[in-house]
Amino acid sequence: MNLLLLEEADFVGPDRVVLSDRRLTHMQEVHRSAVGDSLRVGRIGGLMGTAQVRRLEAREAELQVTLDQPPPAKLPLTLVLALPRPKMLRRVFQTIATMGVPRAVLINSYRVEKSFWQTPFLEPEAIREQLILGLEQARDSVLPEIVIEKRFKPFVEDRLPAIVNGTLGLVGHPGDHPPCPRALTEPVTLAIGPEGGWIPYEIDLLGKAGLQPVQLGERILRVETAVTALLARLF
Amino acid sequence: MNLLLLEEADFVGPDRVVLSDRRLTHMQEVHRSAVGDSLRVGRIGGLMGTAQVRRLEAREAELQVTLDQPPPAKLPLTLVLALPRPKMLRRVFQTIATMGVPRAVLINSYRVEKSFWQTPFLEPEAIREQLILGLEQARDSVLPEIVIEKRFKPFVEDRLPAIVNGTLGLVGHPGDHPPCPRALTEPVTLAIGPEGGWIPYEIDLLGKAGLQPVQLGERILRVETAVTALLARLF
Numbered sequence: 001m002n003l004l005l006l007e008e009a010d011f012v013g014p015d016r017v018v019l020s021d022r023r024l025t026h027m028q029e030v031h032r033s034a035v036g037d038s039l040r041v042g043r044i045g046g047l048m049g050t051a052q053v054r055r056l057e058a059r060e061a062e063l064q065v066t067l068d069q070p071p072p073a074k075l076p077l078t079l080v081l082a083l084p085r086p087k088m089l090r091r092v093f094q095t096i097a098t099m100g101v102p103r104a105v106l107i108n109s110y111r112v113e114k115s116f117w118q119t120p121f122l123e124p125e126a127i128r129e130q131l132i133l134g135l136e137q138a139r140d141s142v143l144p145e146i147v148i149e150k151r152f153k154p155f156v157e158d159r160l161p162a163i164v165n166g167t168l169g170l171v172g173h174p175g176d177h178p179p180c181p182r183a184l185t186e187p188v189t190l191a192i193g194p195e196g197g198w199i200p201y202e203i204d205l206l207g208k209a210g211l212q213p214v215q216l217g218e219r220i221l222r223v224e225t226a227v228t229a230l231l232a233r234l235f
Numbered sequence: 236m237n238l239l240l241l242e243e244a245d246f247v248g249p250d251r252v253v254l255s256d257r258r259l260t261h262m263q264e265v266h267r268s269a270v271g272d273s274l275r276v277g278r279i280g281g282l283m284g285t286a287q288v289r290r291l292e293a294r295e296a297e298l299q300v301t302l303d304q305p306p307p308a309k310l311p312l313t314l315v316l317a318l319p320r321p322k323m324l325r326r327v328f329q330t331i332a333t334m335g336v337p338r339a340v341l342i343n344s345y346r347v348e349k350s351f352w353q354t355p356f357l358e359p360e361a362i363r364e365q366l367i368l369g370l371e372q373a374r375d376s377v378l379p380e381i382v383i384e385k386r387f388k389p390f391v392e393d394r395l396p397a398i399v400n401g402t403l404g405l406v407g408h409p410g411d412h413p414p415c416p417r418a419l420t421e422p423v424t425l426a427i428g429p430e431g432g433w434i435p436y437e438i439d440l441l442g443k444a445g446l447q448p449v450q451l452g453e454r455i456l457r458v459e460t461a462v463t464a465l466l467a468r469l470f
Contacts, residue, residue, distance in 0.1 A: 099456075137456070139455055140454065182418060219373040220237045225333060228464050229334075231464075232463070
């Protein structure tokens with residue numbers, strides 16, 4: 001936790017917050033905070049800054065906050081991601097938030113096991129929890145938007161073209177394709193497939209929606225690693 | 236497991252192997268292999284190729300292998316990494332193997348907790364297990380070399396200069412430094428710090444050994460994410 005994120009409900013005054021949950025525990029056990037100490041804080045969806053500990057008790061802390069710094073810029077990106085397996089999914093949400101992805105669309109794919117859609121990690125509160133962990137890591141205060149699209153074809157045919165419009169459309173896919181471009185500043189729509197990759201029909205449909213295949217070399221990366229590697233290469 | 240890795244002890248003839256462990260389970264449960272099927276295989280430290288299933292029983296499989304393809308190239312890199320916390324360490328070993336790092340040196344740092352050095356995940360067999368998982372993911376057959384250097388100063392002063400010699404020496408460090416360079420083809424020595432980063436004394440000593448600080452932007456990445464992001468940016 002490199003940034004303590006504040007919820008609206010924490011505010012007891014314009015510049016005062018009271019904390020009593022895992023953030024208090026973190027202050028006590030990791031920071032070993034004392035009254036008068038300063039901490040880095042951010043208001044979810046708002047500015048970042050510092051907080052001074054005004055009162056610190058076993059079950060509650062009161063902080064006075066000064067929020068005067070903008071959060072770091074997000075990447076100019078929409079990420080379209082075949083739903084990863086549940087164990088991977090939680091870390092992928094953290095990675096998305098940490099790397100500065102502003103919007104991710106989770107879609108189905110032939111090689112996504114049906115059971116993956118039943119995971120409790122897709123509940124809005126579970127998603128938010130992982131995104132918060134990712135933001136705390138990166139020092140960012142703005143939650144990414146996560147969109148769930150269970151059906152591949154209607155999304156790719158009917159809604160993806162409008163997302164791709166005005167952006168560079170790319171799909172990560174191993175094989176004899178151009179290498180992933182580097183150091184872009186323009187907006188990008190990037191699709192990343194499931195374990196085992198997209199099937200040809202899906203690559204074809206993604207291509208019709210404006211996404212061209214690019215590759216990262218012959219090594220096959222786990223989804224989480226592929227997300228990080230592609231974003232670090234692109235921007 | 237995108238590649239089935241073969242140990243020397245598996246060979247019962249020049250081109251015959253018998254398997255009976257988790258690789259057999261994987262063939263049965265994931266590949267749902269049958270006699271006559273082909274699988275991608277690699278000989279640890281050697282060539283890669285295909286294997287045909289010749290015999291498949293509940294507790295044992297016999298494969299006929301044809302090894303005729305070189306493994307993918309490694310990166311021209313020595314990675315110097317402050318020892319991550321045990322939970323992260325296992326995934327970092329996988330990432331190192333998957334990304335094609337040929338040699339990694341684990342070192343101490345002021346912000347590495349002493350207890351991390353006690354983890355059983357640093358036992359040679361435990362390291363090898365994670366590296367194998369990473370190679371199976373990437374489709375590579377050559378184990379990275381992992382060097383453990385518990386003492387920062389003797390390593391950085393006495394042995395690191397010889398490693399850096401003839402390479403571009405870099406240390407990932409947040410702050411007002413040049414951005415991490417891109418698309419290098421020359422050999423690199425790259426140091427990555429612990430959670431919380433290097434302390435100024437360490438940056439100073441690494442600098443004297445020939446490593447110059449570079450940064451990846453203002454977001455703070457987990458160690459595993461930083462390894463992937465820096466390698467994807469550099470090469």
